[in-house]
Amino acid sequence: MDLVSNLALGFSTAGSVENLFFCLIGVLLGTLIGVLPGIGATATIAMLLPITFQLEPVSSLIMLAGIYYGAQYGGSTTAILINMPGESSSAVTAIDGYQMARKGRAGAALSIAALGSFFAGSVSTFLVAIFAIPLTGIALKFGAAEYFSLMIVGLVSSVALAHGSIVKALAMVALGLLLGLVGTDIYTGTPRFTLGIREYADGLNFVAVAVGVFGIAEILRNLEGEKTRTLLMAKVSGLWPTKDDFRRMFAPVLRGTAIGSALGILPGGGAILAAFASYTVEKRISKTPEEFGHGAIAGVAGPESANNAGAQTSFIPLLTLGIPANPVMALMVGAMIIQGIVPGPNVASEQPALFWGIIASMWIGNLMLVVLNLPLIGLWVKLLTIPYYVLFPIIMAFCSIGVYSVNSNVYDLYAVAFFGIAGYLLVKLRCEPAPLLLGFVLGPLLEENLRRAMILSRGDPTTFVTRPISAILLAIAAIVLVVVFLPSIKAKREEVFQEED
Amino acid sequence: MTLSRMTRRALLATGAALTAAFALAAASVAADFPDRQITMVVPFAAGGSTDVVARIIAQKMSEDLGQQVIVQNVAGAGGNLGADNVARAEPDGYTILMGTVATHALNPLILKSTPYDAEKDFAPISLLVVVPNVLVVNPELPVKNVEELLALLKAEPGKYSYASSGNGTPLHLSGELFKSMAGVEMEHIPYKGSGPALNDVLGNQVPIMFDNLPSSSGHIKSGTLRALAVTTKERAASFPDIPTIAESGIPGYETYTWNALFAPAGTPPEVIARLNDSAKKTLADPTVAERMKEFSAAIVASSPEELGAHVKAEIAKWTPVVQDAKIQLD
Numbered sequence: 001m002d003l004v005s006n007l008a009l010g011f012s013t014a015g016s017v018e019n020l021f022f023c024l025i026g027v028l029l030g031t032l033i034g035v036l037p038g039i040g041a042t043a044t045i046a047m048l049l050p051i052t053f054q055l056e057p058v059s060s061l062i063m064l065a066g067i068y069y070g071a072q073y074g075g076s077t078t079a080i081l082i083n084m085p086g087e088s089s090s091a092v093t094a095i096d097g098y099q100m101a102r103k104g105r106a107g108a109a110l111s112i113a114a115l116g117s118f119f120a121g122s123v124s125t126f127l128v129a130i131f132a133i134p135l136t137g138i139a140l141k142f143g144a145a146e147y148f149s150l151m152i153v154g155l156v157s158s159v160a161l162a163h164g165s166i167v168k169a170l171a172m173v174a175l176g177l178l179l180g181l182v183g184t185d186i187y188t189g190t191p192r193f194t195l196g197i198r199e200y201a202d203g204l205n206f207v208a209v210a211v212g213v214f215g216i217a218e219i220l221r222n223l224e225g226e227k228t229r230t231l232l233m234a235k236v237s238g239l240w241p242t243k244d245d246f247r248r249m250f251a252p253v254l255r256g257t258a259i260g261s262a263l264g265i266l267p268g269g270g271a272i273l274a275a276f277a278s279y280t281v282e283k284r285i286s287k288t289p290e291e292f293g294h295g296a297i298a299g300v301a302g303p304e305s306a307n308n309a310g311a312q313t314s315f316i317p318l319l320t321l322g323i324p325a326n327p328v329m330a331l332m333v334g335a336m337i338i339q340g341i342v343p344g345p346n347v348a349s350e351q352p353a354l355f356w357g358i359i360a361s362m363w364i365g366n367l368m369l370v371v372l373n374l375p376l377i378g379l380w381v382k383l384l385t386i387p388y389y390v391l392f393p394i395i396m397a398f399c400s401i402g403v404y405s406v407n408s409n410v411y412d413l414y415a416v417a418f419f420g421i422a423g424y425l426l427v428k429l430r431c432e433p434a435p436l437l438l439g440f441v442l443g444p445l446l447e448e449n450l451r452r453a454m455i456l457s458r459g460d461p462t463t464f465v466t467r468p469i470s471a472i473l474l475a476i477a478a479i480v481l482v483v484v485f486l487p488s489i490k491a492k493r494e495e496v497f498q499e500e501d
Numbered sequence: 502m503t504l505s506r507m508t509r510r511a512l513l514a515t516g517a518a519l520t521a522a523f524a525l526a527a528a529s530v531a532a533d534f535p536d537r538q539i540t541m542v543v544p545f546a547a548g549g550s551t552d553v554v555a556r557i558i559a560q561k562m563s564e565d566l567g568q569q570v571i572v573q574n575v576a577g578a579g580g581n582l583g584a585d586n587v588a589r590a591e592p593d594g595y596t597i598l599m600g601t602v603a604t605h606a607l608n609p610l611i612l613k614s615t616p617y618d619a620e621k622d623f624a625p626i627s628l629l630v631v632v633p634n635v636l637v638v639n640p641e642l643p644v645k646n647v648e649e650l651l652a653l654l655k656a657e658p659g660k661y662s663y664a665s666s667g668n669g670t671p672l673h674l675s676g677e678l679f680k681s682m683a684g685v686e687m688e689h690i691p692y693k694g695s696g697p698a699l700n701d702v703l704g705n706q707v708p709i710m711f712d713n714l715p716s717s718s719g720h721i722k723s724g725t726l727r728a729l730a731v732t733t734k735e736r737a738a739s740f741p742d743i744p745t746i747a748e749s750g751i752p753g754y755e756t757y758t759w760n761a762l763f764a765p766a767g768t769p770p771e772v773i774a775r776l777n778d779s780a781k782k783t784l785a786d787p788t789v790a791e792r793m794k795e796f797s798a799a800i801v802a803s804s805p806e807e808l809g810a811h812v813k814a815e816i817a818k819w820t821p822v823v824q825d826a827k828i829q830l831d
Contacts, residue, residue, distance in 0.1 A: 046548075046574060140700070140703055140704030142704070143704060144701070144706065184578075186667060186668060186693060188830070189611075189668045189830030198578050198581065198585075199582065201577055201578040201579075201582075202577045202578065321703060324548070324696050327548070330547075330694075332548075333696075334548035334553050337715070337796060338556060338792070347719075408573055408575050409575070448693070456662060456688075456690065
């Protein structure tokens with residue numbers, strides 16, 4: 001069979017001593033920069049590009065890919081331990097992961113994240129191998145109208161993300177959408193809400209906003225009193241998940257893997273969207289939705305599997321079409337061109353060793369990650385025992401370096417400071433930062449695709465319902481909306497809030 | 502009014518004096534230039550075609566200069582942020598810009614206010630490469646060449662759209678120039694970069710696109726996109742079978758993307774000469790030539806004076822196009 005011989009070729013390529021070595025370097029580096037808040041895979045890969053010039057094409061791409069998915073692993077560590085998403089896609093993990101850590105279950109949360117990621121990584125790697133070529137066809141069927149409808153599903157579902165007042169959640173989504181409007185209007189070139197600052201012409205930096213509202217805000221909140229801190233230290237115990245934990249993570253991991261694999265193929269923040277979507281689904285179908293936001297295992301297992309699966313499948317458009325799904329993939333395209341490989345549909349047939357080697361290396365890399373990270377969990381948890389006066393300045397310094405390194409733009413640092421204070425105020429007002437971030441991510445995509453679809457249909461809004469995929473997505477959105485506002489469920493929600501208050 | 506004008510003049514005078522002083526100081530150190538690392542600012546995101554050219558060039562220039570040439574991506578505002586950073590940098594040759602047709606010809610024409618003057622604020626070093634653009638269509642569009650496309654567009658005016666990498670980019674202007682010279686109608690659909698635009702053309706969401714030849718070349722080879730013509734005066738060396746637009750019924754049509762190195766104005770001539778010499782050697786290197794060829798980029802080394810004249814000519818060429826197409830961004 002073709003697949004078997006292809007995979008055999010892939011594993012023999014990825015299994016050479018040299019390639020194993022570069023895979024290891026990649027995942028180690030990736031984990032490290034993932035753990036350090038703010039320093040993302042994009043900046044690291046950009047800095048390493050010149051070095052890859054000297055390597056074999058396969059080795060360099062295996063290493064760069066390792067950095068990318070290694071960072072997804074490492075990012076969850078920081079999110080769980082200090083509520084600071086090391087990678088934008090682990091912003092969701094911070095919600096429940098950090099609460100688990102506060103309850104002394106940091107070790108279990110980290111293990112769940114690592115095991116869920118490994119499972120999702122393995123499954124989606126095989127999906128890449130089997131379906132890379134047919135799946136590309138589906139991605140191509142998504143035009144502007146379909147993307148718009150997909151974003152509507154995302155936004156409607158985001159109401160379920162919140163665990164407080166619905167009004168506050170909607171307000172946060174709206175605020176996020178507005179923040180997403182900052183920057184140049186791509187259709188007219190008009191700068192909007194930039195306050196005349198040219199550095200904001202391309203919009204606010206997602207990492208800067210996320211680090212601000214999650215991380216800096218959390219640090220400010222912690223500075224209010226050292227008491228919570230001592231509590232946290234005393235209760236760190238039980239690194240390994242219990243039997244009950246395993247039972248409860250099983251289904252969320254499966255669902256997260258499915259959601260992540262599907263959304264990862266779509267260009268534009270697949271992994272981030274996948275994590276949000278998985279969280280929403282888990283909360284919606286959970287028998288105990290009141291646990292979410294207070295350390296629900298499904299709230300860690302689902303999104304972590306989803307973002308890792310998404311990270312793997314986002315290689316599909318790159319490998320089969322040469323089209324980057326996100327900034328990291330754009331860098332991979334650059335790396336391929338520097339090596340003299342023209343990315344496109346020919347890569348699989350002209351460079352089979354490269355194509356299948358990268359796919360095989362992803363599975364090997366995921367295995368390395370889980371082997372590396374499980375023993376390290378004890379070490380990471382020890383991080384929590386470092387006193388605040390040492391830990392906080394270090395975190396702030398790394399955040400600043402990391403955010404600055406993305407665009408060498410000092411205004412991104414001002415944004416971190418501003419959103420840090422804004423995030424602190426939101427915490428005080430009992431408003432959730434997660435719906436805000438979702439609105440911020442989806443807003444620009446929603447607008448861009450709405451307007452593009454309208455231009456393409458020459459102003460005819462029926463385009464959204466006459467195109468089948470778009471119509472199905474809008475129907476799903478309508479169903480979600482009905483379900484949310486159905487009297488019985490509404491009553492249940494209110495019950496939940498009363499318990500919380 | 503008078504006061505402000507006087508202050509302005511005083512400032513200008515001080516500025517000139519300072520520049521002269523810097524030039525003097527720099528001249529004395531020009532002999533041992535470079536004695537530390539050089540920063541090459543790329544005004545676009547890492548991974549794009551300008552970035553790829555910069556990294557290939559920087560690598561070889563480091564070997565020749567004996568000092569590391571670091572590529573720094575300062576993306577934003579269509580390249581203006583990075584270009585402005587270099588315009589305001591110390592004129593000592595340690596900060597140089599990978600300029601493009603966007604930063605040095607189009608942006609100043611299209612944008613209401615550009616923070617720098619493309620001619621006065623920069624000291625040209627050398628032109629590097631010229632990259633052809635290409636007119637591609639989805640294979641389902643029933644046209645095999647430019648003549649058939651023109652016939653289709655004339656038969657059903659306003660029905661078809663074309664994609665580009667964004668408003669005011671060289672590719673958008675290639676499309677506008679095509680429309681105005683051929684007298685046809687096409688709706689422009691801007692995207693955030695070539696990648697997403699290409700995605701929609703492959704999926705036949707938008708049937709027509711102007712793209713950089715390097716970014717489309719894989720699809721042209723595999724037949725997932727049909728190339729109708731390249732935008733340069735002569736055919737591209739990497740695709741000798743693709744005709745030019747000029748030879749397909751729109752004589753005189755010519756657009757392309759170019760990359761060139763610039764230093765801040767006031768950089769000592771000795772330093773410019775050293776950098777120009779290094780750029781020339783780099784472009785003559787066979788491995789660089791090979792990479793550029795695979796990338797469909799034509800190598801065009803030049804003297805600093807030739808680059809200065811080139812910038813002037815490009816601004817003169819694009820001014821009427823921008824005015825005709827009424828492209829004016831804030």
